[in-house]
Each structure stands twice: as C-alpha cells, then as structure tokens.
Amino acid sequence: GKSKTPVYIEILNGKIEIKDAASLWGKGVEETTEFIYREYGKAVGNLVIGPAGENLVKFASIMNDKHRAFGRGGVGAVMGSKKLKAIIARGREKIKIYDRERLKAVVYEANKVIKGNPITSKALPQFGTAVLVNVMNEFGMLPTRNFREGQFEGADDISGEAIAHEYLVRKTGCWGCIIQCSRLTKVENREGEGPEYETVWSLGANLGISDLKEIIIANYYANDLGMDTITLGGTLAAAMELTDKGIKDTGITFGEVDKLLKYVEDIAYRRGIGDELAEGVYEFTKKYNAEEYAMHVKGSTFAAYDPRGAQGMGLGYATSPRGACHLKAGYSVGQEVLGAPKRIDRFVATGKGSIVARAQNVSAYLDSLTVCQFASFAVSEFLWARILSAITGIEFEGEDLVYIGERIFNLERLFNMREGFDRKQDRLPERLLKEPFKSGPSAGKVVELDKMLDEYYEYRGWDKNGKPYDWKLKELGLLK
Ligand code: SF4
Structure with a gap:
C-alpha cells in the first residue's frame, strides 16, 4: 500500500x-x-x-x-x-546472547587479527577507504572519464592522503568497529562524513575532476538530497561522454567542475536535463541510441575497479544479482590486487569461475550476518562461525556459513530469473570486452568474460543459460 x-x-x-x-x-x-x-x-x-x-x-x-x-x-x-x-x-529489550563469555573471547581474538593485518590496522584507519585511489591508479585500474582510461593524472589530488592532509577533522566509523575507516571532514563552515573511495572516484576521476574541495561539497549535497553517489557519477560520466562525442549536448563535459553542484541539484529536483538523468544511465543513454556509453550491468552503474585489470572482478560484476556492484560481485579485487586473504594473478581468467563464485557466497553470508566486508580482510569464516555460535547457541563451522551464502546467492538468482533475467543479462559493456587500454599497467587487456562464465556456471551447478539445475537446488534445500 x-x-x-x-x-x-x-x-x-x-x-x-x-x-x-x-x-x-x-x-x-x-x-x-x-x-x-x-x-x-x-x-x-x-x-x-x-x-x-x-x-x-x-x-x-x-x-x-x-x-x-x-x-x-x-x-x-x-x-x-x-x-x-x-x-x-x-526498543528497550536487550539482545539475548547465548554465551557471553565465549563471545567476549572470540571477539578478543577477532580484534587481535584485525590489529595484526596491515589493511585493517593501518591503511583503512589512517587514510580511510580513499587510500585505494592511489593503489588502483598504480595498478591502472582507476576508471577515468567513463572508463576510457585506467589512470587519472589528478589521482594524488583526490586521494585519501590528500583528504587527511587538507580536510580531515577526525576519523570515525560504525558503532563498535575498531577499524574506523570513515572520515569526518570539514569544508569552509560545513562538516560531514566522507567522501569514501567510491565517491572521490565517481565524482572525481570518472568525471575528469581533481578539485577535492568541490568533490567533498558535492558528496555533502548528494547525501543531503539522498542520492547514491556511485550511480550519480556513472550517470554524469555518460552525459559528459555524449556531449564529448557530439551525440547529445547535455551542457556538461569532462572536467567541468564549476557545473557539478548544479547538476547534482538538477537531478535531485528533476530540473531540465536533470529530469532525464534522474532515470539512470541506461534509460538516459537509450533515449539517444547511445547505450554503448552506459557503463552498467543490469541497469546498475559500475564501482571503482576497472575489470580490465582484474579478470575475476569482471566476472563478478557480470554475475552480480544487482548489477555492477562491487559488494555483490564478490570483491575479488581483494585477492587480485590487495592480496587479501591471499594473492592471485589478476590477469589470468582460467580458474576465476570457482574463486569468484566462492567469494560471492562469502559476501552473501557476510551481508546476512550484517557485518562489514572490510573486517573480513582479516577475520576468517572460522571466526565468524564461532561468533555466531556464541550468540545463538547453535554450532556453526566456517563452511556452514559459505553454504548459507551459496543458498542466498541461488535464491537471488531464482528471483532474478522470475523477472526474466538469464545469461543474456550476465554481460559487460562492450568497452570492457573489446577496448584495451593503450597505456599503463593494465594496457592491452580486455575481460575474457565468456570463457570465465562457462566455468563459473559449471562450478555453481547452473546450466549454460545460467539456470540452476534441480539437483543443485535440492542440494541447497531450495527444491523438494
Ligand atoms: S564497520 Fe567497516 S565501514 Fe564501518 S568503520 Fe568499520 S571498517 Fe569502516
């Protein structure tokens, strides 16, 4: 109703x-x-x-x-x-804990591994998630100007280090978390949280903008107006490319920072061209027969990791149930680029099917536990299982959680299939499949999607069209 x-x-x-x-x-x-x-x-x-x-x-x-x-x-x-x-x-009621002493002991252990891991104890607390700007730029994976390039000449200016140096009030974070990866920032008289990595990228490198102050203000605007900054940047980037290519004069092109705040407001209030952009990147580009410039999967724009530099990330984006979302893709960039929990070759496609499927199952159970994926750079499923056991009094092993994640992922697949999705929607934009970067550390690569997709479906127990076999659904308790 x-x-x-x-x-x-x-x-x-x-x-x-x-x-x-x-x-x-x-x-x-x-x-x-x-x-x-x-x-x-x-x-x-x-x-x-x-x-x-x-x-x-x-x-x-x-x-x-x-x-x-x-x-x-x-x-x-x-x-x-x-x-x-x-x-x-x-509410006034307390959350019931089955074994408080056991929980305290496991949380102590989890905090110890978080403090011993360089990503969760140093990089994230010190520079926030935007520490990734320079890292991804170094790997040639920082999508720039609507994914036309993989390195941004202004990366230093919009990095976590630059935020810490110029605008940081103090670090902050979610309740109870010892990592504290968020930033409280101040620009002129206004204070606010962020920007996170995804936002400095989406409103920065992806738009060819390196003015950190304006990016921070645009982030404050977007939060106050209530808009997803990743999609906002992805949609603006397409608008800029359409102007650039002479397909549609949207009134804005790459690097035009002085127009950024006006466009953010125009979209939220659906004024002028903002009304068209408010429909999102797919609907907007379709109107001008220019879908090839919409960097999206299933209508949802990409996060800040160019998959031409990490094959598994490409497969993850393509098969994610809600489109090109890094958190639903399995975040294999953790393994392929950051080496957490262990490093794998980012350019190799063979073998990524099983790695990505398992990473997606892990993400699904982490979301279901409502815990942070960053903490899981350090905390393994064995520790999460012991935490859950202490709280509920039901004994879980690490693999039980991965099984629960697989069940969730398959349920989401069934939901999407009911809405008409199949292999045809497990696609990436042609740019990522056919246009390699000309320079940089990821030059010459494109995503080898079809090769990985077959392997991925086979590992998942899905047919060639991406439909789960009945035996798989029975194994997961989703079919009698
Ligand atoms: S829970 Fe995650 S997002 Fe929140 S402060 Fe901790 S590490 Fe950052």
Whole structure:
C-alpha cells in the first residue's frame, strides 16, 4: 500500500504508529534527521529519504544518521513512491546472547587479527577507504572519464592522503568497529562524513575532476538530497561522454567542475536535463541510441575497479544479482590486487569461475550476518562461525556459513530469473570486452568474460543459460 499524504513510521517499544510528515516533505536529510533527534533523542534508529527519493530519482538512497547510505538500487525512490519520509525505531529489550563469555573471547581474538593485518590496522584507519585511489591508479585500474582510461593524472589530488592532509577533522566509523575507516571532514563552515573511495572516484576521476574541495561539497549535497553517489557519477560520466562525442549536448563535459553542484541539484529536483538523468544511465543513454556509453550491468552503474585489470572482478560484476556492484560481485579485487586473504594473478581468467563464485557466497553470508566486508580482510569464516555460535547457541563451522551464502546467492538468482533475467543479462559493456587500454599497467587487456562464465556456471551447478539445475537446488534445500 501507499499513503496519499507524506507520513513517517514510528516504532517505539514494539508499538507502531503512522505519523504526519507534511512539514518534513521537501526537506533535506540533515534537517529531517535533526527533527528526529529533537523529538526522539540521538539514540533512535532512523531511516530517512531526501528530495531525490521524494522525486523518484531512480538512484535515490535511504540515509541513516545523516551520512550513512543504503545507496544502490534506488530504494529511496521506493519509500518516496509510498510518501514515506522516514522510519524511526527504538526498543528497550536487550539482545539475548547465548554465551557471553565465549563471545567476549572470540571477539578478543577477532580484534587481535584485525590489529595484526596491515589493511585493517593501518591503511583503512589512517587514510580511510580513499587510500585505494592511489593503489588502483598504480595498478591502472582507476576508471577515468567513463572508463576510457585506467589512470587519472589528478589521482594524488583526490586521494585519501590528500583528504587527511587538507580536510580531515577526525576519523570515525560504525558503532563498535575498531577499524574506523570513515572520515569526518570539514569544508569552509560545513562538516560531514566522507567522501569514501567510491565517491572521490565517481565524482572525481570518472568525471575528469581533481578539485577535492568541490568533490567533498558535492558528496555533502548528494547525501543531503539522498542520492547514491556511485550511480550519480556513472550517470554524469555518460552525459559528459555524449556531449564529448557530439551525440547529445547535455551542457556538461569532462572536467567541468564549476557545473557539478548544479547538476547534482538538477537531478535531485528533476530540473531540465536533470529530469532525464534522474532515470539512470541506461534509460538516459537509450533515449539517444547511445547505450554503448552506459557503463552498467543490469541497469546498475559500475564501482571503482576497472575489470580490465582484474579478470575475476569482471566476472563478478557480470554475475552480480544487482548489477555492477562491487559488494555483490564478490570483491575479488581483494585477492587480485590487495592480496587479501591471499594473492592471485589478476590477469589470468582460467580458474576465476570457482574463486569468484566462492567469494560471492562469502559476501552473501557476510551481508546476512550484517557485518562489514572490510573486517573480513582479516577475520576468517572460522571466526565468524564461532561468533555466531556464541550468540545463538547453535554450532556453526566456517563452511556452514559459505553454504548459507551459496543458498542466498541461488535464491537471488531464482528471483532474478522470475523477472526474466538469464545469461543474456550476465554481460559487460562492450568497452570492457573489446577496448584495451593503450597505456599503463593494465594496457592491452580486455575481460575474457565468456570463457570465465562457462566455468563459473559449471562450478555453481547452473546450466549454460545460467539456470540452476534441480539437483543443485535440492542440494541447497531450495527444491523438494
Ligand atoms: S564497520 Fe567497516 S565501514 Fe564501518 S568503520 Fe568499520 S571498517 Fe569502516
């Protein structure tokens, strides 16, 4: 169902009420969240949409505590379509822990491995996720100007090191996490969280922009308007390339930083060309018969890792249930580039089918546990299994979690198949399959997708068309 007028949902100690939100409609995420803090205190759980969600921008996000985003997939537009401005929740009941002493001991062990791992103890806390800007640039995998190049001449200027040097107030992070990879930044009189790696890339290198101050402000804008910065940048990059190629004058081209903030606002409020861009990269480029410039999978734009420099990442993007999302792709870049948990050859396609499938299963169980994938650079499935056992009193082994992840991934596949998806949608843009970089450390490579896809389907127990065999579904308890 949906409401005729703006509302928010209040859940207090198990009692649910639908409240009038007319005075909040049209307000930004910050102002709405401030209202919630005033009414309910800061310890209240909150989910809020901004004007982008209200205006049904296809990549509107749902925000939490002002700066945290449920970014991908346009979930903010779903709330907007129901005239639902916010959900707030608070309860008094304690979470039951089966064996608190055992939990303390395993968490102590997990914290120890996090502190002993160079990525989770040094790189992420010191420079935040944007530490990856220079790393990916060095590997020739920092997508630049809509994936036309793999290295950006302005990488240093938008790096985690530059943020730390010029705009950092202090590091911050999610509740209870000792890594603290987020950044509290300040530009002029405004403070906010971020930008994360994906955002400095999507609004920076991918648009040919190296003005860090403007990127940070654009990130604040996008958060307040409630928009996914990855898709925002991916869509703007396509608009810039269409201008560049003379296909459609969108009024903006690569490097035009002075227009960035206006375009961010125009998209959220669906003004002028912003109304077309608010439909997302696929619909926008289709209108001008220019789909080849839309860097997307299943309608969802890419994250900040060019797969021509990491074959497994290409396979992961292609088979991810929600398109080119790094977190659903299995993040094999961890192994292929960062060497975590162990290094594999990034340019080799053979053997990636099984590696990517397993990595996707791992991502699926991590999401299901609602734990952070960064922590898993250090924490293995054996430790997560012991943590879950201590909390629930049910004994899990590491492989049980991977099995649960595989079950989730297959269920998502069945959901997509019901909506008409099959092998045809497990594709990458032609640019990644046919246009190698001319220079840089990833020069001369394209993604060998078809070769990996066959191997991947076979490992997964899916047929040539990407449909799970009945025996696989029975093995996973998804078919009687
Ligand atoms: S939980 Fe993950 S995202 Fe949050 S601060 Fe820790 S490492 Fe960063």
